[in-house]
Amino acid sequence: MGILEVKGVNKRFGGLQALGDVNLSVRENTVHAIIGPNGAGKSTLLNCLVGKLIPDSGSVMFDGQSVLGRKPHEINQMGISRVFQTPEIFADLSVLENVMIPCFARRDGAFRLHAYETVRKEADIREQAEAMLADVNMLDKRNMIASSLSRGDKRRLEMAMCLVQSPKLLLLDEPTAGMARADTNNTIDLLKEIKAKRDITMCIIEHDMHVVFSLAERITVLAQGTPLVEETPENIKGHPKVREAYLGEAQV
Amino acid sequence: MLGLERKDTLLMFAVAFITLLAPIILNPFPAGSALAQFNAGYPDLMQRFVIFGIFAIGFNILFGLTGYLSFGHAAFLGIGSYSAVWMFKLLSMNVIPAILLSIIMAGLFALVIGFVSLRRSGIYFSILTLAFAQMSYNLAYSVLTPVTNGETGLQLTLSDPRILDGASSGGLPVTSLFGAEMRDTTTLYVGPWTWDFSVGYYFCALLMLIAFYLSVRIFRSPFGMMLRAVKSNQQRMNYTGLNSRPYTLAAFVISGMYAGLAGGLLAAMDPLAGADRMQWTASGEVVLMTILGGAGTLIGPVLGAGFIKYFENIFSKINDGILHQWFAFMPDGLENFMVTVIHPFIGKGWHLTLGIMFMLVVIFLPGGLVEGAQRTGRLFRRRDRNADHVESDAARQRAAAE
Numbered sequence: 001m002g003i004l005e006v007k008g009v010n011k012r013f014g015g016l017q018a019l020g021d022v023n024l025s026v027r028e029n030t031v032h033a034i035i036g037p038n039g040a041g042k043s044t045l046l047n048c049l050v051g052k053l054i055p056d057s058g059s060v061m062f063d064g065q066s067v068l069g070r071k072p073h074e075i076n077q078m079g080i081s082r083v084f085q086t087p088e089i090f091a092d093l094s095v096l097e098n099v100m101i102p103c104f105a106r107r108d109g110a111f112r113l114h115a116y117e118t119v120r121k122e123a124d125i126r127e128q129a130e131a132m133l134a135d136v137n138m139l140d141k142r143n144m145i146a147s148s149l150s151r152g153d154k155r156r157l158e159m160a161m162c163l164v165q166s167p168k169l170l171l172l173d174e175p176t177a178g179m180a181r182a183d184t185n186n187t188i189d190l191l192k193e194i195k196a197k198r199d200i201t202m203c204i205i206e207h208d209m210h211v212v213f214s215l216a217e218r219i220t221v222l223a224q225g226t227p228l229v230e231e232t233p234e235n236i237k238g239h240p241k242v243r244e245a246y247l248g249e250a251q252v
Numbered sequence: 253m254l255g256l257e258r259k260d261t262l263l264m265f266a267v268a269f270i271t272l273l274a275p276i277i278l279n280p281f282p283a284g285s286a287l288a289q290f291n292a293g294y295p296d297l298m299q300r301f302v303i304f305g306i307f308a309i310g311f312n313i314l315f316g317l318t319g320y321l322s323f324g325h326a327a328f329l330g331i332g333s334y335s336a337v338w339m340f341k342l343l344s345m346n347v348i349p350a351i352l353l354s355i356i357m358a359g360l361f362a363l364v365i366g367f368v369s370l371r372r373s374g375i376y377f378s379i380l381t382l383a384f385a386q387m388s389y390n391l392a393y394s395v396l397t398p399v400t401n402g403e404t405g406l407q408l409t410l411s412d413p414r415i416l417d418g419a420s421s422g423g424l425p426v427t428s429l430f431g432a433e434m435r436d437t438t439t440l441y442v443g444p445w446t447w448d449f450s451v452g453y454y455f456c457a458l459l460m461l462i463a464f465y466l467s468v469r470i471f472r473s474p475f476g477m478m479l480r481a482v483k484s485n486q487q488r489m490n491y492t493g494l495n496s497r498p499y500t501l502a503a504f505v506i507s508g509m510y511a512g513l514a515g516g517l518l519a520a521m522d523p524l525a526g527a528d529r530m531q532w533t534a535s536g537e538v539v540l541m542t543i544l545g546g547a548g549t550l551i552g553p554v555l556g557a558g559f560i561k562y563f564e565n566i567f568s569k570i571n572d573g574i575l576h577q578w579f580a581f582m583p584d585g586l587e588n589f590m591v592t593v594i595h596p597f598i599g600k601g602w603h604l605t606l607g608i609m610f611m612l613v614v615i616f617l618p619g620g621l622v623e624g625a626q627r628t629g630r631l632f633r634r635r636d637r638n639a640d641h642v643e644s645d646a647a648r649q650r651a652a653a654e
Contacts (some may be wrong), residue, residue: 050491076493088491090484093477101481102492104474110495113502115475118255122474161492 003028003201004049004169009058011044011225018044019055020225026169026218031195031202033212036222042205045222046173049203050082051075063168073110079168085177087154089161091147095138098146098157099129102165132164135197136190152183156190163194172204176211188214213237260468263550267464271457274298275447282444289574290566295437295450296521297565301558302453302460303517308541308553309460309467310510314503315539316548317476319483323378323535324365324385328358328508330392330530332515334399337406337525344416345425347434347455351516358512359505361388366504370497373486385535392527405526427520429455434521452521459517460554463510468550470506479503511538540606544613546620555621560606567602 002025011019019041026032036042047053049060051072060067067075076082090098103125108114133139136156141149146157155175162170175191176184188211194200195215206212212219212233219236221228228241236242254261270277279293292298311325332354339350369380392400400406408424417425427434434452470476478499481489489496519525528534537560545556575594579587597605617623 071495072490073493073495076491082491084491088485088488090481090488092484093480097477097480101477101489101494104478105493108474110493111498113475115470115473115502115506117473117475118469119472119474119477120257161488165493 002026003063004203005059005061006045006049007059007061009045009048009055009060011041011048011053011055018225019048022058022222022225022227024220024227024230026201026203028201029199030217031191031204031215032218032220033204033206033216034220034222035206035209035212039224040222041225042222043173044225046082046171046205049075049171050080076105076165076167077110081162081165081167081170083155083158083162083170083172083175085174087151087158089146089154089157091145093146094142095133095144095146095149095157096126096129096142099132099160099164100125102161103128106165129164132160135163136160151179152186155187159190159194163198163200166198167200169201169203172202172206174205174207176206176208184208184211187211191215254465256468257472260472260550264461264465264468267551267554268461271302271461272454274301274457275449275453279445279447283446284444286577289569292562292566293447295435295448295453297561298450298453299456299517299521300561300565302456303514303521304538304541304557304561305554306456306460306463306517307511307514307538308545308557309463310507310514311538312507312542312547312549312553313467313470313479313510314507315542316553317471317479317483318500318503320370320373320500320504321378321539322369322381322504322507323532323539324369324381324383324388325507325511325538326530326532326534327365327385327388328362328511329515329518329534330388330525330527331361332358332512333519333525333529334392334406334515335512336516336519337408337523340408340414340427340519340523341406341412342415344414345427346416347427347429347516347520350427350520351459351513354512354516354519355509356512358515359509362505362508362512363501366501366508370500370504382532382535385530386532389527389530389532392530400525400527403527405524408523427523456517456521459513463513464550464554471550475499475502540610544610544620546622549620549622552620552622559621563602563606563609567598567605568600570598572599 004024004026006022006024009019009022010017022041022045024034024045034042034045044053048055049067051067051070051074054068062078062080065078067078067080090101100119107125130139130142133142136159138153138156138160141153146154149157176187179187191202192215195202204212204215216233218230219233220230221236221242229236229239231239254264256264275293275298277293278298279291281287281291292301307325307329311322315321335353335357336350339353343349365381365384369377369384372380393403410424414425429451432451434455435450437448437450440447440449478494481494482496482499486496515529518529541556541560542553543556544559545554546552572591572595575591575598576587579590582590595601613620613624617627619626
């Protein structure tokens with residue numbers, strides 16, 4: 001039984017069957033990659049997991065509870081954090097504030113009217129945020145405005161914002177899309193570092209085979225909205241079905 | 253001090269100092285001198301400064317922090333005024349219950365209007381709030397005449413019950429704070445200067461200082477940080493486990509209550525409430541004040557409010573006769589020419605001057621008057637900071653050498 005169990009999920013947009021009977025099981029403390037050609041339904045599936053879309057049928061269970069019908073912030077409070085394709089950060093706020101906000105969210109829940117307290121006096125939250133920033137080597141940039149960071153640092157900051165919540169599951173939506181090779185390698189190193197330091201389950205959607213084979217322990221191949229195989233990376237490489245659906249494209 | 257950082261405490265004291273000494277500071281020109289018309293230190297105008305200051309401070313909590321641009325905040329101003337006048341009619345001429353009811357009623361209306369309007373963001377939110385405000389205006393103007401007294405406006409009458417005050421003898425009673433009449437003014441004559449200290453002004457000023465203090469607290473609180481997060485990236489906020497809806501609604505209600513307080517104070521200074529207080533131009537005015545002063549800054553809205561009210565009351569009073577006096581030293585032709593050129597910008601044309609000022613500020617100082625002040629400050633400080641650099645570099649070299 002995995003921490004995330006997707007069973008028989010269907011999603012249809014008008015005449016297009018985006019997801020057809022998707023089953024997926026992500027085991028605890030593993031890195032699970034979902035790959036597939038363009039339009040395979042990877043992002044649709046991810047959006048179903050975080051509450052942005054509601055599947056037409058099927059079930060999505062996280063940690064024994066259904067996530068269907070819940071809002072994104074409720075799902076986050078259950079322990080799922082999400083990293084976006086382009087880093088989504090609070091660009092107008094300082095780096096430290098960016099990390100303090102998830103700390104407040106974890107401590108105070110989805111809403112609290114803490115209007116008469118002072119941020120400066122929240123020493124616990126600040127220490128927590130600073131420790132996290134030190135962990136991703138960004139402590140010296142804590143007073144910078146987040147929009148002035150380099151793209152790689154923005155990605156790092158977004159990871160820090162997710163990790164400081166100690167999520168049970170970290171979802172990554174093409175974390176290296178549009179990156180140069182050097183940046184991609186940095187991201188891979190960062191993710192490996194994160195994985196080495198803590199127990200965390202990651203579910204990663206990726207196009208780049210280099211990234212997938214460097215990180216993943218299990219791989220699910222999605223094609224035309226249906227999972228073809230779920231295997232270890234070694235077995236995926238030579239799998240005939242995968243070749244046909246995915247790698248085959250390149251050989252034609 | 254006061255639970256604030258040093259910088260904010262200083263700002264708080266500066267604002268308190270200026271507000272409390274405003275009757276002196278705003279009357280720099282001796283009475284009777286040619287420049288006396290630029291004096292703003294008379295109670296009626298000073299009250300407007302601080303009351304609209306409160307209005308703008310509250311508006312800034314919503315617009316400056318969350319970025320939600322409400323075009324209907326005058327509705328809460330009007331609701332505050334009507335509530336206060338009803339309290340004067342039914343209960344007592346004491347301003348305290350009147351103002352409390354203003355704040356509560358405005359808060360309740362803000363809760364309902366905010367709940368509906370905040371389902372949308374951006375331009376749609378603005379349009380929804382504008383629609384609500386116009387509905388309120390029209391209700392007050394015609395449909396709800398029994399409550400609002402329609403286009404005449406709600407006024408005190410001799411036949412009002414005023415349960416706590418008992419029967420009034422003679423003319424209409426005046427608003428008071430436990431016996432201290434709001435219109436009471438002590439005039440001080442110092443040499444050629446005259447300074448008016450009025451009870452009403454100091455009552456409003458005190459409430460503005462409290463309102464300002466609370467807004468500083470909100471700006472520096474975790475709640476304020478969340479509101480800035482709403483403005484910055486709502487998507488990330490929701491995926492960080494925070495529900496942005498109640499945060500924006502709370503900000504909307506708080507700013508509505510500030511507007512209600514301002515409306516209540518307007519009625520407390522002059523117990524009369526008309527529907528035109530709710531018109532969309534009044535909503536637009538507070539937007540202008542906030543942007544002109546600097547949205548999202550602490551002091552900006554107060555500056556903007558003072559600036560606009562000053563123009564409205566001082567520039568609009570300059571007429572051609574006064575211009576002729578000013579340019580009397582010039583040859584006749586030139587004098588008439590100057591008067592003709594300046595004529596459109598004064599008197600009834602003060603909006604033109606204000607419009608040009610507003611355009612200049614938005615184009616050259618997007619951060620409002622506050623940004624202007626900061627830039628000026630930096631200009632003077634630049635040399636010092638360079639000196640600092642040199643010194644610290646030298647210190648580092650010395651340390652390295654040792």
